[in-house]
Amino acid sequence: MAFSGNFMCTSFKNELLYGAHDFDASTGDTFKIALYTSSATMTAATTAYATTNETSGTAYVAGGEALTPVNPVISGTTALTDFSDETWSTATITARGALIYNTTPNTTSIALTNPSVVVLDFGSDKTSTAGDFTVVFPTADASNAIIRIA
Amino acid sequence: MTDATVTFIGWSSSSQSWGGGPWGQDEGLPAATGTVGTVSVDAASDAPATGLAATASVGDVTVTSVNAVSVTGVAATGGVGSASVGLGARVIFSTGWNSTTQSWGGGPWGQDEPLPAATGSSGTVSVEAAAGASVTGLEATASVGAVTVIAYSSVTVTGIAATASVGTVSTQTDNRFEVTGVQATGQVGSVTVIADAIINVTGVYATGVVGPVLVYGRIIPDQDPNWKNIAA
Numbered sequence: 001m002a003f004s005g006n007f008m009c010t011s012f013k014n015e016l017l018y019g020a021h022d023f024d025a026s027t028g029d030t031f032k033i034a035l036y037t038s039s040a041t042m043t044a045a046t047t048a049y050a051t052t053n054e055t056s057g058t059a060y061v062a063g064g065e066a067l068t069p070v071n072p073v074i075s076g077t078t079a080l081t082d083f084s085d086e087t088w089s090t091a092t093i094t095a096r097g098a099l100i101y102n103t104t105p106n107t108t109s110i111a112l113t114n115p116s117v118v119v120l121d122f123g124s125d126k127t128s129t130a131g132d133f134t135v136v137f138p139t140a141d142a143s144n145a146i147i148r149i150a
Numbered sequence: 151m152t153d154a155t156v157t158f159i160g161w162s163s164s165s166q167s168w169g170g171g172p173w174g175q176d177e178g179l180p181a182a183t184g185t186v187g188t189v190s191v192d193a194a195s196d197a198p199a200t201g202l203a204a205t206a207s208v209g210d211v212t213v214t215s216v217n218a219v220s221v222t223g224v225a226a227t228g229g230v231g232s233a234s235v236g237l238g239a240r241v242i243f244s245t246g247w248n249s250t251t252q253s254w255g256g257g258p259w260g261q262d263e264p265l266p267a268a269t270g271s272s273g274t275v276s277v278e279a280a281a282g283a284s285v286t287g288l289e290a291t292a293s294v295g296a297v298t299v300i301a302y303s304s305v306t307v308t309g310i311a312a313t314a315s316v317g318t319v320s321t322q323t324d325n326r327f328e329v330t331g332v333q334a335t336g337q338v339g340s341v342t343v344i345a346d347a348i349i350n351v352t353g354v355y356a357t358g359v360v361g362p363v364l365v366y367g368r369i370i371p372d373q374d375p376n377w378k379n380i381a382a
Contacts, residue, residue: 006351006352006353006354007354008354008355008356013356078355080353093347098351118354120351122349122351126347126349127345127347128345128346128347129344129345130344130345131344131345131346131347132346132347132348133346133347133349134346134347134348134349135349135351136348136349136350136351137351137353138350138351138352138353144352144353145353145355146351146353146354147353147354147355148353148354148355148356149355149356149357149358150355150356150357150358
């Protein structure tokens with residue numbers, strides 16, 4: 001099974017405690033989103049970006065695209081962060097899921113290379129043909145934000 | 151006295167051409183005229199005064215007739231349906247009166263004379279009979295109580311191949327079709343599809359859990375240990 005749902009990677013939780021990820025919109029790390037085919041196997045145990053089974057196609061560059069982070073906020077007892085929607089324009093792409101990972105983690109306390117953050121399951125193959133391939137992130141609130149810590 | 155001789159040759163006469171007269175039909179002879187050259191009369195002087203008597207005689211009159219009749223075949227055509235009977239050519243020559251029943255010149259003039267029987271044999275007679283019957287108007291009325299018809303049909307179709315070629319066809323049509331239920335297979339040469347893919351993802355969350363803490367302090371060391379019996 002290639003994808004079986006959305007996961008916050010376990011290693012990411014650990015790395016939070018090491019202070020390896022900074023989601024500040026201006027001074028924070030660089031987070032990317034990479035697309036994968038249905039042949040990829042990604043779960044909560046995924047620890048880092050890999051090129052295996054990464055999507056290829058027109059307007060897609062290996063490694064994916066950099067996300068535009070939104071400053072973390074607190075909603076009630078929940079802390080959350082968000083990204084702007086990501087679009088591959090005039091792209092011919094087929095992808096089954098995605099991986100958000102940090103290309104510039106803080107490695108002061110832990111050795112990391114492109115550590116994974118979350119695994120996203122699209123539910124089925126999504127295809128664009130000479131069109132826009134857009135990943136729309138959910139509403140940034142305590143119940144729907146892409147990354148929440150309650 | 152001078153003899154007068156009238157000669158008739160065959161049937162050629164003033165009324166019939168040669169061989170033109172039918173067989174066995176009377177034919178009148180032309181009138182014969184004769185002239186008497188010189189008649190000498192010797193009369194005695196003592197001839198009675200009551201008249202003159204003269205006796206004249208005409209010599210013999212000889213009529214010579216040479217008849218030649220040629221019958222050049224008899225053709226008979228009989229039709230039975232579509233049969234043709236052809237007899238070979240039969241030629242009967244009868245020259246003059248010389249025949250089996252009459253010697254030459256032996257028959258009297260103008261008397262019927264039967265021809266000998268003519269017999270012929272036909273080589274091959276082919277008879278083709280074509281029967282054609284035309285029946286117009288047959289009418290029958292019948293009634294049947296109950297009829298059960300069981301029909302077995304075996305149809306073998308061995309294909310039809312047609313080859314047609316059309317040189318140049320120019321058509322101008324104004325067609326309006328109302329079609330219900332049409333299945334068509336079409337091929338499109340080149341198709342450009344611009345499709346957008348929009349993926350709405352759901353967020354992930356982590357729950358922070360704070361573990362229990364153990365809080366302890368020093369115990370009071372000055373104690374007065376004692377015991378008491380438990381009431382029964």
